[in-house]
Amino acid sequence: MQPVSKCQRIYRATCLALLLAVSPFQAQAGTFVQPKGVIELFTSQGCRSCPPADRAFEQLVRQGDVVALSYHVDYWNYLGWADTLGTAENTDRQYAYAKTFGRSGVYTPQAVLNGRDHLKGTDSAELNRRLDGMQASGQGLVVPVKASQNGDQLSISVGSGTGKANVVVVYFREHQTVEMLKGENVGKSVDYWHSVTDVQTVGMWNGEPIDITLPARVINSDKSDGCAVLLQSADEEGNPSGIVGATVMKGRPTNF
Numbered sequence: 001m002q003p004v005s006k007c008q009r010i011y012r013a014t015c016l017a018l019l020l021a022v023s024p025f026q027a028q029a030g031t032f033v034q035p036k037g038v039i040e041l042f043t044s045q046g047c048r049s050c051p052p053a054d055r056a057f058e059q060l061v062r063q064g065d066v067v068a069l070s071y072h073v074d075y076w077n078y079l080g081w082a083d084t085l086g087t088a089e090n091t092d093r094q095y096a097y098a099k100t101f102g103r104s105g106v107y108t109p110q111a112v113l114n115g116r117d118h119l120k121g122t123d124s125a126e127l128n129r130r131l132d133g134m135q136a137s138g139q140g141l142v143v144p145v146k147a148s149q150n151g152d153q154l155s156i157s158v159g160s161g162t163g164k165a166n167v168v169v170v171y172f173r174e175h176q177t178v179e180m181l182k183g184e185n186v187g188k189s190v191d192y193w194h195s196v197t198d199v200q201t202v203g204m205w206n207g208e209p210i211d212i213t214l215p216a217r218v219i220n221s222d223k224s225d226g227c228a229v230l231l232q233s234a235d236e237e238g239n240p241s242g243i244v245g246a247t248v249m250k251g252r253p254t255n256f
Contacts, residue, residue: 037131037140038067038230038246040112041121042094045083046076048184053109054192056124061193066131067228067246069170071196073108081183085176085195093199096239114139115232115243143245147229154216156229158245160209165233165244167203167212171224172196174250197224205231226250
């Protein structure tokens with residue numbers, strides 16, 4: 001075997017980085033890999049228990065086989081630091097999950113898995129174990145969902161299955177570093193990944209394959225540079241429940 005030059009190593013590393021940037025669920029052109037689950041982390045810059053969960057969440061993002069979304073809530077702002085990524089809408093989604101789970105309150109850092117279960121989100125190994133268990137028991141992502149950006153359009157394709165669900169698009173900012181100047185985490189600089197900026201229900205699915213086309217300008221804005229598509233059911237009161245399909249698109253790729 002001939003030795004590999006420094007230039008060749010740089011070239012190969014660059015090609016690999018570009019390949020991963022296109023999609024964590026597409027190993028090569030035309031090959032779709034189903035993600036094993038969805039993890040939604042409810043976190044806050046004003047919560048002293050959250051930085052370990054934020055680091056565990058980064059591991060899940062880099063892992064490449066999980067749809068990972070981070071929702072910054074605003075109810076810890078009174079402690080002295082207003083979360084720069086927090087929104088009332090993110091808080092509302094967490095409280096809606098609390099109703100789904102029959103809970104009277106919420107907490108951080110909370111990780112919600114496939115819309116079906118929750119636990120403290122500080123242990124990436126345990127989160128992976130729970131997702132693997134869900135997948136093995138039939139509570140994983142069983143309906144194929146694909147997304148692609150073609151010019152100024154975002155195309156979503158949902159496959160066949162059973163039941164009914166909402167098609168939900170979750171927009172996010174891929175990466176930001178924030179230094180806390182006040183509050184319980186004062187002086188800390190934390191990296192935040194896949195921080196949610198908006199959630200929109202864009203369609204309904206009744207078990208038949210559907211295609212949806214949306215303007216792609218939202219993921220090409222200064223506010224968001226990626227999105228996830230969730231196929232999510234709701235309980236009788238309309239609160240978010242089990243997720244049966246999902247995919248994610250990061251950056252500004254033209255293929256997915």
